[in-house]
Amino acid sequence: MIETILASLIDGVLLGFVYGLAAMGLALIFGVMNVINLAHGPTIALGMFVSYFAFTSLGLSPYLALIPAGVFGLLLGMVIYGVAVHRVINAPHLSTLLATFAVNMILIGIGTAVLTTTPRNIDFRLGSFVAGPATILWNRLAAATATIVVAGLLYLFLQRTRPGKHIRAVTDNRAAAELMGIPSSRVLALTFGIGSMLAAVAGAVIATLFPFNVLSGGGYELKSFLIAVLGSLGNPFGALLGGLVLGALEGVLPGVVPTTWVPVFEFVLFVLILLWRPTGLLGGRQ
Amino acid sequence: MNRILHPGLWVALGLPALVGAWPLLTGSPANRELVFTILLSVTLASSLNILLGYTGYVNFGHIVFFGLGGYIGFYLMSAHSASLYLAMAAGGLGAGLLGLLLGRAILRLRGAYFALATIGVNEAARAFVNNFKPFGGPIGMSLNFQVFSEYGGATDALWLVYRLMLLLTLSVILVSFAVKTSRFGLGLRAIRENEDAAEVMGVVAPSAKSWAYTLSAIFPGIAGVLFFFKNGNVEPIDAFRLHTSIEVIVMVMLGGAGTVFGPILGAGVYQRLRGLLLVSPVFKNIQLAVAGALLLVIILFVPAGVVGWLRHRFPFLRRVLE
Numbered sequence: 001m002i003e004t005i006l007a008s009l010i011d012g013v014l015l016g017f018v019y020g021l022a023a024m025g026l027a028l029i030f031g032v033m034n035v036i037n038l039a040h041g042p043t044i045a046l047g048m049f050v051s052y053f054a055f056t057s058l059g060l061s062p063y064l065a066l067i068p069a070g071v072f073g074l075l076l077g078m079v080i081y082g083v084a085v086h087r088v089i090n091a092p093h094l095s096t097l098l099a100t101f102a103v104n105m106i107l108i109g110i111g112t113a114v115l116t117t118t119p120r121n122i123d124f125r126l127g128s129f130v131a132g133p134a135t136i137l138w139n140r141l142a143a144a145t146a147t148i149v150v151a152g153l154l155y156l157f158l159q160r161t162r163p164g165k166h167i168r169a170v171t172d173n174r175a176a177a178e179l180m181g182i183p184s185s186r187v188l189a190l191t192f193g194i195g196s197m198l199a200a201v202a203g204a205v206i207a208t209l210f211p212f213n214v215l216s217g218g219g220y221e222l223k224s225f226l227i228a229v230l231g232s233l234g235n236p237f238g239a240l241l242g243g244l245v246l247g248a249l250e251g252v253l254p255g256v257v258p259t260t261w262v263p264v265f266e267f268v269l270f271v272l273i274l275l276w277r278p279t280g281l282l283g284g285r286q
Numbered sequence: 287m288n289r290i291l292h293p294g295l296w297v298a299l300g301l302p303a304l305v306g307a308w309p310l311l312t313g314s315p316a317n318r319e320l321v322f323t324i325l326l327s328v329t330l331a332s333s334l335n336i337l338l339g340y341t342g343y344v345n346f347g348h349i350v351f352f353g354l355g356g357y358i359g360f361y362l363m364s365a366h367s368a369s370l371y372l373a374m375a376a377g378g379l380g381a382g383l384l385g386l387l388l389g390r391a392i393l394r395l396r397g398a399y400f401a402l403a404t405i406g407v408n409e410a411a412r413a414f415v416n417n418f419k420p421f422g423g424p425i426g427m428s429l430n431f432q433v434f435s436e437y438g439g440a441t442d443a444l445w446l447v448y449r450l451m452l453l454l455t456l457s458v459i460l461v462s463f464a465v466k467t468s469r470f471g472l473g474l475r476a477i478r479e480n481e482d483a484a485e486v487m488g489v490v491a492p493s494a495k496s497w498a499y500t501l502s503a504i505f506p507g508i509a510g511v512l513f514f515f516k517n518g519n520v521e522p523i524d525a526f527r528l529h530t531s532i533e534v535i536v537m538v539m540l541g542g543a544g545t546v547f548g549p550i551l552g553a554g555v556y557q558r559l560r561g562l563l564l565v566s567p568v569f570k571n572i573q574l575a576v577a578g579a580l581l582l583v584i585i586l587f588v589p590a591g592v593v594g595w596l597r598h599r600f601p602f603l604r605r606v607l608e
Contacts, residue, residue: 030398034398036398036401036402083582084582084586087586088585088586088589091589092342092397093344093397093398093401094338094342094344095585095589097344097398097401098535098536098539098581098585099582099585099586101532101578101581102578102579102581102582102585103578103582104578105532105574105575105577105578105581106574106575106578106579106582107575108574108575108578109572109573109574109575109576109577109578110572110575112571112574113571113572113575222405222409225402225405225406226406229402233399258417260413260416260417260424261413261417263409263410263413264410264413264414264417266413267406267407267409267410267413268410270403270406270409270410271391271392271403271406271407271410274392274395274399274402274403274406275391275392275394275395275403278395278399
């Protein structure tokens with residue numbers, strides 16, 4: 001009994017890294033500009049497709065395909081910011097929520113027409129190894145490693161580089177940052193790009209684990225909301241922690257309650273956390 | 287007395303009444319189905335407007351009330367063979383009660399946090415109904431065809447549902463107008479502009495918001511009963527579609543949030559436009575993208591919506607369009 005739970009816990013936590021990666025972009029964008037990016041799901045889905053085409057057409061290893069997926073996400077995010085978000089960045093929440101949702105509808109609409117909703121699959125299996133009670137898939141371990149690498153790079157970027165410092169300055173106080181000569185619009189566009197890049201990379205990683213279609217991003221978007229709130233909305237590294245918690249829950253819960261009840265618990269938990277601690281497990285700014 | 291004579295009320299009631307009377311006069315079932323969809327959208331949009339337009343709270347889970355009300359009414363009709371009227375009352379009451387309880391809890395959140403919570407509520411409700419055995423779980427429930435004989439056969443029952451829907455739509459509009467022109471509505475709009483300042487001026491924000499939420503929940507609850515009675519079956523996927531919630535928001539924004547006539551116009555235009563896009567071979571596959579582009583253009587360039595823009599541009603219309 002304990003061994004089964006331990007095995008599914010390990011499995012869940014490894015998956016949790018990927019969930020965390022998917023939520024990091026959402027949290028970063030919210031933290032810097034107070035915008036909830038409802039185009040997050042389609043961005044994840046498009047990341048999956050970039051990786052899929054790089055793998056099937058160019059024969060790229062799915063892990064190298066994270067790079068074109070990331071570049072695609074970065075550009076897509078900057079375009080979304082310029083077209084849809086910039087004009088309403090200072091308007092009430094409703095405007096940015098609806099503007100990004102409009103982008104979601106456009107991407108899903110075009111994506112469904114062009115890519116159809118046929119399930120796709122990146123046929124790339126690395127096999128597995130046995131560690132104690134658990135059988136661990138190399139694919140999942142590699143996905144978790146990729147997440148750690150990306151999170152590390154993001155940390156270095158935010159802490160050590162000039163654009164990263166600009167982003168943190170704009171997060172703290174946009175007006176003051178502008179007075180110091182930081183071009184805040186460009187920084188916001190870059191942030192939106194990086195947030196979308198993280199989403200697209202997450203999509204590319206997920207594509208190595210599960211079959212997907214153009215609508216698959218939606219489920220991860222909902223999970224990302226939950227994770228971002230769990231971790232602390234606005235803190236990308238809190239989101240990574242939130243992802244691990246959710247992954248562990250998803251690993252253990254099916255052993256305790258019927259699988260179909262798991263989403264009920266997840267979303268009730270989501271609402272309760274919003275009510276009880278909207279700043280998340282890590283606390284942080286309101 | 288002045289409020290009853292206000293032309294804004296008669297324009298807002300008159301247009302849906304005229305359009306709604308058309309199928310009754312022609313007696314054509316095709317027209318009836320077309321107008322039913324529009325009336326349903328007007329009901330959903332006008333009720334959402336009480337919270338979204340007047341109070342300024344973004345609700346992504348408006349469809350929860352539609353689904354839950356529909357489920358409660360449907361359960362009473364199929365399992366306890368209750369009458370349609372009783373089911374409508376129960377559906378409205380159930381949705382209203384949920385609104386009141388939920389409102390007490392989540393209306394403490396503001397801005398984006400509230401919007402996120404409503405998405406969570408929507409997903410939680412759908413996942414719950416999916417697993418709830420009395421409601422038929424993922425398969426849902428369906429009505430025995432015999433039920434319709436009580437209302438003079440299936441054909442007559444459909445006309446009855448249509449007339450009730452028209453009545454419901456006109457009552458929502460009346461309530462929406464009454465709220466907007468009342469002291470209560472003034473309080474709501476003060477909350478929208480600045481909640482803290484409103485509280486300082488004596489608006490009891492928590493209770494005002496809860497009542498706005500409750501009021502906006504009752505009508506979709508009743509509409510859900512009518513819709514699923516007409517369909518003869520109910521499934522979790524149809525009842526709690528996050529997408530429909532968003533479509534309703536688009537309608538409100540298109541017509542003009544915070545106006546009485548806006549959601550009516552927005553719902554009618556959106557449904558007609560959607561119908562045209564769906565039959566056009568060019569747009570059929572990308573109708574979602576077209577709707578998205580339309581929404582984006584409104585948000586970016588005409589945030590006040592059609593009615594808001596008209597009122598701003600032509601001051602004399604302010605007396606006619608409320």
